[in-house]
Amino acid sequence: MQENKQKMKGNRTFTMIKPDAVAKSYTTAILKQITDAGFKIVAMKMTQMSRRDAERFYAVHKERPFFDELVEFMSSGPIVAAVLEKENAVEDFRTLIGSTNPAEAAEGTIRKLYAESVGKNAVHGSDSDENAAIEIAFHFAGREIF
Ligand code: ATP
Numbered sequence: 827m828q829e830n831k832q833k834m835k836g837n838r839t840f841t842m843i844k845p846d847a848v849a850k851s852y853t854t855a856i857l858k859q860i861t862d863a864g865f866k867i868v869a870m871k872m873t874q875m876s877r878r879d880a881e882r883f884y885a886v887h888k889e890r891p892f893f894d895e896l897v898e899f900m901s902s903g904p905i906v907a908a909v910l911e912k913e914n915a916v917e918d919f920r921t922l923i924g925s926t927n928p929a930e931a932a933e934g935t936i937r938k939l940y941a942e943s944v945g946k947n948a949v950h951g952s953d954s955d956e957n958a959a960i961e962i963a964f965h966f967a968g969r970e971i972f
């Protein structure tokens with residue numbers, strides 16, 4: 827049972843297609859790249875975070891100089907939030923999206939292809955299994971995950 831639970835955790839990550847990429851109609855191209863890379867979408871919705879939501883979601887960054895800009899941007903328009911399933915989901919998804927700064931992102935990564943700057947960088951990906959679970963619960967009720 828414990829072992830099964832661990833396995834499930836490692837199989838899921840959380841992503842958001844950020845307001846910049848949704849506004850530019852990159853949503854379907856990004857989703858195709860994600861599913862072509864072997865991720866299964868087990869939950870998805872278009873939604874918009876309030877300032878308060880964005881402050882809570884990115885609370886770990888509240889002391890950083892870019893926090894206000896980040897909260898403003900992430901609440902500026904609709905996002906597409908999704909839960910993705912794949913073996914080694916968190917790490918493999920971080921590889922697929924590339925470095926935070928698109929100028930440093932590897933060729934072919936989602937950020938290299940679709941991000942415009944370190945702030946407006948097209949997609950979010952959870953950075954650990956623990957944070958994936960927290961972020962999934964932030965955006966989705968259990969009955970919305972399949
Ligand atoms: P994310 O958490 O969105 O997947 P990340 O894990 O690659 O991105 P973090 O260090 O967690 O990067 O930063 C969170 C977000 O804050 C970044 O994706 C970016 O939108 C914004 N950000 C990070 N560094 C800067 C910066 N120097 N200037 C402006 N915005 C930044």
Ligand code: MG
Binds near residue numbers: 951953
């Ligand atoms: Mg992060």
